[in-house]
Amino acid sequence: MFSLPQPDAGTESYDGCLLVKLYDDPLHMKLFLLSVFSSYEFLITKCTTHDYATILRVAVKYQADGLRKRIISILQCIYPDNLQAYDKVHRVGVQFATTNLLHRLPLDDLESHIAIINVAREADAEVLLPAAMMRLLQRDFETLVVAARTSGLDATLVLEALPGLSALAREHSFGMFYSTEMRISDQCFSDKACSRVRRLVVEHLERPGLAHVAGPFAVVGFSQGKLGYNSCQACRSTCQLWYENGRKAAWEELPACFKLPAWSVLRERAMQVDGESRAEQGASSGAAA
Structure with a gap:
């Protein structure tokens, strides 16, 4: 035996x-x-x-x-x-x-x-x-x-992710240009010029041929003359701060644009023992049934 x-x-x-x-x-x-x-x-x-x-x-x-x-x-x-x-x-x-x-x-x-x-x-x-x-x-x-x-x-x-990415760009990265506020910055000392800059930037971002530029993670500069940012210093500083914080917020929401769970879940799945997540998914499906 x-x-x-x-x-x-x-x-x-x-x-x-x-x-x-x-x-x-x-x-x-x-x-x-x-x-x-x-x-x-x-x-x-x-x-x-x-x-x-x-x-x-x-x-x-x-x-x-x-x-x-x-x-x-x-x-x-x-x-x-x-x-x-x-x-x-x-x-x-x-x-x-x-x-x-x-x-x-x-x-x-x-x-x-x-x-x-x-x-x-x-x-x-x-x-x-x-x-x-x-x-x-x-x-x-x-x-x-x-x-x-x-x-x-x-x-x-x-x-299918394009509408979601566009929404992230409008809401977060470039939200200051789509804002309904009269001024970008309360310290603005050139209302007319800065309003014109806002319109020019929106037109630039909306151009179909530059769809990739309008993405929420497009890298742009905020020095004088860059991408039409010939606004006053106060508005440029406000735009840059909003843009930097907005890109971070958009990144956290990025997976949802591709019908994926949050970053924390994706990272956990990547480091799980092979088959664990599938077993969990199967158990969840069985429970739902």
């Missing part, structure tokens, strides 16, 4: 060990195994964004939770969950400096963004989605429609 169970006669084995057939793509499995058994340096220096998406998918399938968390942590350098880091990546442009270990990864590659978006939900990595979606929305609509046809992207979900 204490003997080890033996495979049935005729069962395929190698050197006495039972062989288990895997039906994954060999290249995908190779990436997965290299990620599991190689050093952390392999993940940082050898993988592409598409590789990360592949590893995430396989890691979820085989419940390699530690690996899934490491991949999410790496990808958060590109798709961060806080506004300060998001702005930093935006300022970098298309690629990190060569001193950064992730300098090989493109920061403005459409296919890379789509690969992460397509895998994020099944890997409990939705914490990456808001920043990735915002990256997509910097492209024109025609590009997104074509991408949806060729890559499996749910462009509807991305485009």
